[in-house]
Amino acid sequence: MIRTEGLSKRFGDNLAVSGLDLHVARGEVFAFLGPNGAGKTTTVRLLAALVAPTAGRAWVNGYETGQDDKNVRRSLGILTEAPGLYERLNAVQNLTLYARLYEVEDVASQIEKYLRLLGLWSRRDEAVGGFSKGMKQRLAIARALLHEPPLLFLDEPTAALDPEAARRVRDFIGEVKGEGRTIFLCTHNLDEADRLADRVGVIKQKLIQVDSPANLRRSLYGRRVVIQLGSVTQPVRVAVSELSFVKDVQQIDNTLTISLDNPEEQNPVLVERIVAAGGAVQFVHELHHSLEDVYFSLIEESEQEKGP
Ligand SMILES: Nc1ncnc2c1ncn2[C@@H]1O[C@H](COP(=O)(O)OP(=O)(O)OP(=O)(O)O)[C@@H](O)[C@H]1O
Numbered sequence: 001m002i003r004t005e006g007l008s009k010r011f012g013d014n015l016a017v018s019g020l021d022l023h024v025a026r027g028e029v030f031a032f033l034g035p036n037g038a039g040k041t042t043t044v045r046l047l048a049a050l051v052a053p054t055a056g057r058a059w060v061n062g063y064e065t066g067q068d069d070k071n072v073r074r075s076l077g078i079l080t081e082a083p084g085l086y087e088r089l090n091a092v093q094n095l096t097l098y099a100r101l102y103e104v105e106d107v108a109s110q111i112e113k114y115l116r117l118l119g120l121w122s123r124r125d126e127a128v129g130g131f132s133k134g135m136k137q138r139l140a141i142a143r144a145l146l147h148e149p150p151l152l153f154l155d156e157p158t159a160a161l162d163p164e165a166a167r168r169v170r171d172f173i174g175e176v177k178g179e180g181r182t183i184f185l186c187t188h189n190l191d192e193a194d195r196l197a198d199r200v201g202v203i204k205q206k207l208i209q210v211d212s213p214a215n216l217r218r219s220l221y222g223r224r225v226v227i228q229l230g231s232v233t234q235p236v237r238v239a240v241s242e243l244s245f246v247k248d249v250q251q252i253d254n255t256l257t258i259s260l261d262n263p264e265e266q267n268p269v270l271v272e273r274i275v276a277a278g279g280a281v282q283f284v285h286e287l288h289h290s291l292e293d294v295y296f297s298l299i300e301e302s303e304q305e306k307g308p
């Protein structure tokens with residue numbers, strides 16, 4: 001659905017996006033993470049054919065940006081960081097203007113469908129200037145979907161929304177995904193990315209890493225199991241360290257954190273040995289790293305590589 005080759009954008013001396021090689025499959029939710037100024041919005045603007053690259057190429061839905069921009073734009077809906085709406089017009093009028101621009105055929109029914117889906121139908125006749133931020137955000141999402149694009153760009157869709165409004169938008173993203181649409185999501189909410197995304201890409205001018213949240217965790221931290229005991233005795237420590245599959249053991253009070261490759265197969269053996277050594281096993285669980293841990297590790301690594 002999205003493919004780029006060496007996609008780059010320079011603003012004067014400032015290289016905003018550098019040599020981006022990206023592939024996003026149809027039906028995928030792809031979350032784009034990176035610090036402020038990392039080039040996320042610029043990438044979205046490049047892919048939506050709103051700005052031209054200074055180097056490299058991009059294809060959206062099979063159409064190349066800069067070559068076939070009309071088809072590129074028809075293929076996508078976009079929620080920008082600051083969705084411009086006509087404040088004096090009501091919700092229906094706002095959407096109608098946009099629907100005409102995109103040559104939507106069944107304007108009235110499409111507008112009703114999305115205003116209902118986003119919970120704005122009862123407010124459809126009110127001037128948008130009086131809408132709350134969350135309502136405007138939802139209206140802008142409705143606008144992005146009116147022409148039923150297969151690809152949706154959402155640039156920080158839940159930023160500045162209250163928890164309930166943010167959850168509504170997240171649920172909606174899940175529904176849209178269920179329809180088989182591809183979603184390219186820029187967010188600073190790492191938990192949101194973790195919950196919604198099939199894969200995440202971390203960018204800082206360059207693409208630092210792309211993978212599923214689970215694979216990123218594993219590649220960075222390996223797998224670890226945390227075992228809490230009544231007490232950690234010397235025989236227990238010996239029994240654990242004698243197991244060949246145990247790669248590392250850390251002890252804090254009565255808890256052992258053990259690195260191993262295949263907990264599904266190795267945990268039963270591990271627990272059996274601990275029990276045989278007289279250990280009273282109270283809890284066993286896998287150590288779970290948040291996507292936030294992963295994110296900071298990746299950003300830190302990329303800074304060390306670059307040097308001071
Ligand atoms: N129109 C522009 N003119 C000049 N510089 C720009 C322009 N748009 C973006 N930039 C620069 O490009 C870099 C990347 O900006 P971009 O908006 O893509 O970052 P971002 O990852 O979306 O950040 P944020 O998380 O703050 O939204 C920044 O250094 C920014 O100043």
Ligand SMILES: [Mg+2]
Nearest residue numbers: 040041042081
């Ligand atoms: Mg941005």
